[in-house]
Amino acid sequence: MNFRLPSRRTFPCPQCGHDLRGLSLDDACPKCGTAVMETFWLARAGKHRAHQATAFRLQRVWLRAIARSIGSTRSACEFVLDSTATVVRVPRGWFGKTPPLDAKAICAGMAELCRINFRDAVEAREILTHWGIRRSEDVAVILRALVDAGMARAEGVKDFDRDFAGLFVTERWLSQ
Numbered sequence: 001m002n003f004r005l006p007s008r009r010t011f012p013c014p015q016c017g018h019d020l021r022g023l024s025l026d027d028a029c030p031k032c033g034t035a036v037m038e039t040f041w042l043a044r045a046g047k048h049r050a051h052q053a054t055a056f057r058l059q060r061v062w063l064r065a066i067a068r069s070i071g072s073t074r075s076a077c078e079f080v081l082d083s084t085a086t087v088v089r090v091p092r093g094w095f096g097k098t099p100p101l102d103a104k105a106i107c108a109g110m111a112e113l114c115r116i117n118f119r120d121a122v123e124a125r126e127i128l129t130h131w132g133i134r135r136s137e138d139v140a141v142i143l144r145a146l147v148d149a150g151m152a153r154a155e156g157v158k159d160f161d162r163d164f165a166g167l168f169v170t171e172r173w174l175s176q
């Protein structure tokens, strides 16, 4: 999948102001070299303030396309994407920096998001199952599609199938 910034609307580079409209997520700013992906993430995080709403709108469209391509749901894809942004424990030596995310850290982030978003473990299991996340292997499929599309990073994942194998089964997960 090759996602692009809209061509009808201006999307200035946060570093140099060059208009990035129509460029793909794999591209870099032709003037200063900042990755378009980086700009998209800054916008999404609200650090490129005027463009946060656009970033979220694009994200919804892109996630729907990704979900369709792997037979998943937009909600599941969004939850996995948000899980990669929810780092629970920052490893020693990484304070103030982004640690390389591995499968365990992503699943821990997902468990934390469940705690924040759902009433209890029963509700979390029900909703994740409804979205099609029945086990950690389903997370691997979604995450790989997100990474391939340039929407997420998972530098700490060496082998999607092996790293996510057997980490959790949703119907028995999150019990105290």
Ligand SMILES: [Zn+2]
Pocket: 013, 014, 015, 016, 017, 018, 029, 030, 031, 032, 033, 034
């Ligand atoms: Zn630039």
